[in-house]
Amino acid sequence: MSVALFTLGGTISMAGSHRLTGDDLTAAMPGLDELGHEVAIQDIEKMPSANLTAAKVLEVVDAASKAVAAGAAGAVVTQGTDTLEESAFLADLVWPHPQPLVFTGAMRNPTLAGPDGPANLLAALRVASSPAARDLGALVVFKEEIHAARWVRKTHSTSTATFESPNTGPIGHVIEDRVRVLTRPFRLDGVQGSAEPTELDTIRVALYTVTLDDDGLLLRGLADTHQGLVVAGYGVGHVPAALAPVLGELAARMPVVLTSRTGAGSVVRNTYHSPGSETDLLQRGLIDGGFLDPYKARILLRLLLATDEDIAAAFGQYV
Missing domain, CATH: 3.40.50.40 (Rossmann fold)
Incomplete structure (x- = not known):
């Protein structure tokens, strides 16, 4: 069984003037061979998240939905962090599956010492493929923390610990490669209609x-x-x-x-x-x-x- 990965650009893929593909991102990630799932990569249009639109996000969510319907254990979306909280919440409103849809990215690009992208992506892939993360809707995984999309906020302009859920805290963690969900918020009705x-x-x-x-x-x-x-x-x-x-x-x-x-x-x-x-x-x-x-x-x-x-x-x- 595979995990679907959709890449949308952002800091996680910024290597100077070169933009990393999904293959580049996974090749630079130690521990991927221990995931136990193939990663099926789809590179979407690379863009700063400031240029993302709701229509583009829904297009990616639709592609992720089709991947899950075809048998994927879950899906991960990488994008810039500027609008990640909004993308994840929009996705959560329309995501119909029990399988997880996980958003992640990076605050430090791959050319800097200590880039956080590889660790964030590996943790996101672990969450997306974990049975423990089912029936939680869209999630944000950052710095080994698991956040519900409806509560998470970007709270700092530069810190790698920027994503927090001020009202609740994270709902789980990735510890020693284990996905540990500590609390399970009930899913809301979302938006039932389809918006073109x-x-x-x-x-x-x-x-x-x-x-x-x-x-x-x-x-x-x-x-x-x-x-x-x-x-x-x-x-x-x-x-x-x-x-x-x-x-x-x-x-x-x-x-x-x-x-x-x-x-x-x-x-x-x-x-x-x-x-x-x-x-x-x-x-x-x-x-x-x-x-x-x-x-x-x-x-x-x-x-x-x-x-x-x-x-x-x-x-x-x-x-």
């Missing part, structure tokens, strides 16, 4: 981060150009009082999701009651984003708009 790339291309969802002394000028005319909005509010979901009616008017015209800009924790529902508080905003029609960070909330809202599914019910799973 052309449909996604027409869906624009804005992300607005609230800041000190915010006048809301950038929100004007937003409903004329976008189909949805995610608000990254202060703390547990607050905005300046002057913004509350503006957001309420937008929520009457399109879905507006309330999240926290803090990076951990959830918005609340009924703790504060002043204008601009979470209670006020939810009464004005904003949707509770729960524990989702703003970036993942935007991924989910965009996919829901493209598939015409129940937005409130979908976000209700994360509250």
Whole structure:
């Protein structure tokens, strides 16, 4: 039985002006012969992850799905780390299989002393081929830690330990070549409909981060150009009082999701009651984003708009 490997570029494959292929990456990886599975490699278009699109990610997820349906034990995707958390969450929303779909990459390229790519890739392949990792959806494996896609964040611009799950911690580890899953989060419903790339291309969802002394000028005319909005509010979901009616008017015209800009924790529902508080905003029609960070909330809202599914019910799973 094989493990499918899909390479999308990123730091893990940057060897100066040369971009490493999947064959190059696996050839440079000690311990691969002990994996016990053949690695079936598909090199996808090499690009910085800043240039990735949701359509491209869904294309790769579809290829991985076909590989698993044809008998692969699991699949691994390598890409740049800049948008890896968003790619993994998008994949998790649509991945239908019990077999693992694992995302990994590197923070130190192969030309530097101590590149982390080989170790990350080997650990990812071990997780993808492990029965212990079944029924967990999409995962991120980095620095021998296993993270659930819906919780993981990139938390540091340069550290090799950049990927963390602030609300939960990792769900497992790879120790002495063993995949050890310590806790098994239940899988959510995901998005049941199928979004074609052309449909996604027409869906624009804005992300607005609230800041000190915010006048809301950038929100004007937003409903004329976008189909949805995610608000990254202060703390547990607050905005300046002057913004509350503006957001309420937008929520009457399109879905507006309330999240926290803090990076951990959830918005609340009924703790504060002043204008601009979470209670006020939810009464004005904003949707509770729960524990989702703003970036993942935007991924989910965009996919829901493209598939015409129940937005409130979908976000209700994360509250």
